[in-house]
Amino acid sequence: MTEAIKTTSPTEAELHAAFWEQIESFPDGHKIKKCLQCGTCTGTCPVSQFMDITPRQTIAMFRAGRLEDILRSKTIWICASCYACTVRCPAGIKVTDTMYALKRIAMHRKIYPANFPVHSLSSTFMNNVYKYGRNYELGLGVKYFMRSHIVKLFTTAGYGIAMIRRGRMGLLPKRIKRVSQIQAIIKKANEFGEQ
Amino acid sequence: MLEFAYYPGCSLEHTASPYDKSTRAVFKSLGIGLREIEDWNCCGATMYMSAKKIVGYSISARNLALAQEMGLEICAPCSSCYTILRKTNRHIAWDPKEGKKINEALAAAGMSYTKPVNVRHPLDIIVNDVGIDVLKSKVTRPLTGLKVAPYYGCQIVRPVGYFDDKDDPQTMDILIRALGAEAVAYPPKVRCCGGMLMTTDEQIALKLCHELLQAAAENGGEMIATACPLCHVNLEGFQGKVNAQYSTEFNIPVIYFTHLVGIALGLSPEELGLDKLLIEPSKLMAMKGVVAV
Incomplete structure (x- = not known):
């Protein structure tokens, strides 16, 4: 990590404060205090072997005051939201919801792992919902691949063509009738801050 | 009503x-x-x-x-x-x-x-509101001889199992049997397919899908029944990529559980959108010829 990034990034104390605020903002978030480091989350996670920091280590590193390292790891963006850890944790910790909380902190402060622009999928998705009121699958995929790994535009083309042939890929976005309602809701809800 | x-x-x-x-x-x-x-x-x-x-x-x-x-x-x-x-x-x-x-x-x-x-969820409605007895009475084409791997995926049973067990759900198994088919043992029935990782980190999702397809084949499943669009698209749409990555030759139809119900109720493959699938579930489509018992 370069010195320049160090000096411009928020301090660990600020990140911790933001983290606690997030933790209090969903049901049973505070149970993270009861983590016994048993590793059930990591053991049950279908993708922990691909993470640079496992779910158990994520909680340990947060306790050790290394939130920025967590945000710069791929871990939170590899979590596929399967909730296996959440239902098996003996301490009732909402591990998946905690991953979401960490993603929100990362998105708000733009602290991301290097060369792993998964977060841009969320931004593209949110733009589509704001414009159309619905997801636009083809547009989401194409735009994301253009922003992240352009090669995938070509390696995934076969799938796209097969789906278009079966009438299962909409070429144009579908806009809901009262898209102004969605936009008003989003604008108002945005006033409630980063949560 | x-x-x-x-x-x-x-x-x-x-x-x-x-x-x-x-x-x-x-x-x-x-x-x-x-x-x-x-x-x-x-x-x-x-x-x-x-x-x-x-x-x-x-x-x-x-x-x-x-x-x-x-x-x-x-x-x-x-x-x-x-x-x-x-x-x-x-x-x-x-x-x-x-x-x-x-x-x-x-x-x-x-x-x-x-x-x-x-x-x-429609799986809950069909099995628990309509009920298995009523459903059985409406079956005109029993799916006798069809072996189906019931794949529930993550989000209808987790984080909260509203209508079924989080680890070993049975609703789809019961439904498959009520239609006359066999629900084969499918140990990874609630294991994740990788979800959006197929877009963001393909190698991970391909590995998870490979394991799910392998388990269906090993347990004698002739097709996989799903209840989720993302599971379906990963297992069906990217089965070719799994084969290329793992040198396998899977050609396992992946259908929605509603397809099984529809065929058993006497509906046509076209009415059910079966013709829009990438891997044709020919054995299921051939069932339209089955005569009511």
Whole structure:
């Protein structure tokens, strides 16, 4: 990590404060205090072997005051939201919801792992919902691949063509009738801050 | 008569259109009303949750508010929509202050959500509301001899198992048997397919899908039945990529559980959108020739 990034990034104390605020903002978030480091989350996670920091280590590193390292790891963006850890944790910790909380902190402060622009999928998705009121699958995929790994535009083309042939890929976005309602809701809800 | 406010969700308009078609056809055949929520919007999915929680819940709540006006429970076939809509309800019930914020956002669009609307999955409705005995009495083409791997995926049983066990759910197994088919043992029935990782980190998702396909083959499953658009597209649409990556030759049809119900009820493959699948479930389609017992 370069010195320049160090000096411009928020301090660990600020990140911790933001983290606690997030933790209090969903049901049973505070149970993270009861983590016994048993590793059930990591053991049950279908993708922990691909993470640079496992779910158990994520909680340990947060306790050790290394939130920025967590945000710069791929871990939170590899979590596929399967909730296996959440239902098996003996301490009732909402591990998946905690991953979401960490993603929100990362998105708000733009602290991301290097060369792993998964977060841009969320931004593209949110733009589509704001414009159309619905997801636009083809547009989401194409735009994301253009922003992240352009090669995938070509390696995934076969799938796209097969789906278009079966009438299962909409070429144009579908806009809901009262898209102004969605936009008003989003604008108002945005006033409630980063949560 | 049973009637539900139908929330198809964005996937069912395109990639999962066979799920939409078969759900509507099966419900009609069973005499259950499905009234599509007029002008519904995206539920927000996991991607909004990852960026802006209150905004995500607020747009999700617009759908709940629209259903509230209809006075009906919601039927949501997409596992992800199902979980997000239920999560929105749970969040509002958990903290009145959060509910207030969400209602303030809705008020900006002249809407409000005050009477909680229950959200149901069609698998739950067919097995628990219609009931296995009634369903059996309506089967005109028993699916005798068909071996199906029941794949539930994540989000209809987790984080909260509303209508079934989180580790070893049985609803789809029971349904498959009621239709005359065999539900083969399928140990990874609630194991993740990788979800959006197929887009963001393909190698991980291909590995998970390879394991799911392998398990179906090893246990004698001739096809995999799913209840989720993302599971379906990963296992079906990317089966070729799994084969290329792992030097396998899987050609396992992946269908929606509603397809099995539809064929058993006497509906045609076209009415159920079976012709839109990438890997033709020929054995299931051939069942239209089966004569009622």
